[in-house]
Amino acid sequence: MPNVITSENQLDFSLADIPSMPFPNKVLMVEPTHFSVEYVINPHMADNVGMVDKMEAQDEWELIKSTFEQIEIEPHTIEGQQGLPDMVFCANQSLPFVDEDGKKHVFMSIMHAEERKQEVPYIEQWFRQAGYEIHYLNEDKIEDFEGCGDAIWHTGKKLLWGGYGHRSSIRAYKEISETFDLSIIALELVDEAFYHLDTCFCVLNKKTVLIYPDAFNNEGLKLINSIFENVIEATEYEAKKLFACNAACPDGKNVIIQQGATDVNKNLRDAEFAVHEVNTGEFIKSGGSVFCMKQMVW
Ligand code: ARG
Numbered sequence: 001m002p003n004v005i006t007s008e009n010q011l012d013f014s015l016a017d018i019p020s021m022p023f024p025n026k027v028l029m030v031e032p033t034h035f036s037v038e039y040v041i042n043p044h045m046a047d048n049v050g051m052v053d054k055m056e057a058q059d060e061w062e063l064i065k066s067t068f069e070q071i072e073i074e075p076h077t078i079e080g081q082q083g084l085p086d087m088v089f090c091a092n093q094s095l096p097f098v099d100e101d102g103k104k105h106v107f108m109s110i111m112h113a114e115e116r117k118q119e120v121p122y123i124e125q126w127f128r129q130a131g132y133e134i135h136y137l138n139e140d141k142i143e144d145f146e147g148c149g150d151a152i153w154h155t156g157k158k159l160l161w162g163g164y165g166h167r168s169s170i171r172a173y174k175e176i177s178e179t180f181d182l183s184i185i186a187l188e189l190v191d192e193a194f195y196h197l198d199t200c201f202c203v204l205n206k207k208t209v210l211i212y213p214d215a216f217n218n219e220g221l222k223l224i225n226s227i228f229e230n231v232i233e234a235t236e237y238e239a240k241k242l243f244a245c246n247a248a249c250p251d252g253k254n255v256i257i258q259q260g261a262t263d264v265n266k267n268l269r270d271a272e273f274a275v276h277e278v279n280t281g282e283f284i285k286s287g288g289s290v291f292c293m294k295q296m297v298w
Helices: 054-070 114-129 170-180 218-227 236-241 262-270
Strands: 003-005 026-030 074-078 094-098 104-108 133-136 151-153 159-164 183-188 201-203 208-211 230-233 254-258 274-278 295-297
Touching (some): 054 274, 094 114, 104 114, 183 218, 230 262, 236 262, 262 274
Parallel strands (some): 104 133, 208 230, 254 274
Antiparallel strands (some): 094 104, 201 208
């Protein structure tokens, strides 16, 4: 039953009732040629306008791309565009999905910031040539929706977690849940430093999630704790300064994460994840790290 859940007492299923979804086997990345910090649309960007070292950014991006290859996920790249310095954060312009018949779909985003709206058609073009059915949200009813920045799949399940409050409207989730016939657990984001769900919530496998708890209200924390058996919590320093929760774990085993998050990384290793530390320092200046620099696709 399509359904948007906002409180624990509305949870009328357990994870075992939810159909499976295949793991993505490809990753989409946008080349960082035109990446820079040119405006301020989140608090992390405030002191960083004009501060990006482009050569360093290119090296950081290349290492992330080759780390995906190393864990046997095939990278596909799109050229960046002049004048679109945030296009490199390609988790944000779309929400891809595979249905029970193996058919590929994608919802295109309605970017919150005017500065980012022109990114969407370039990403849409890639999905079109890759054979995805393209869906659009009703712009008359929905103000904004920033794709997998806020909408995050539960590993291997047809269950979506949806953040709202800063960049995406809760109304978007109603439309998505009806079109894709799925349940969405909606989590309100209460701290503007954690403006996307992917800055404070990282699904690692079916049972395990990494979160920054203070980014959520009580209802959200109850929902998270009732679905996940293991909840790893990041400290404020590792979440806010190192973007530890913006890691990527595309296969339930390998975690690609900003280097130096000592406490989180110890917890990950203790829970038997393979940790791949990378440096995303230039991209953190813009308010993003590994998770938002890629889109998982099929
Ligand atoms: N500067 C970009 C913005 O504010 C960063 C986006 C990072 N993406 C993410 N999914 N957290 O939109």
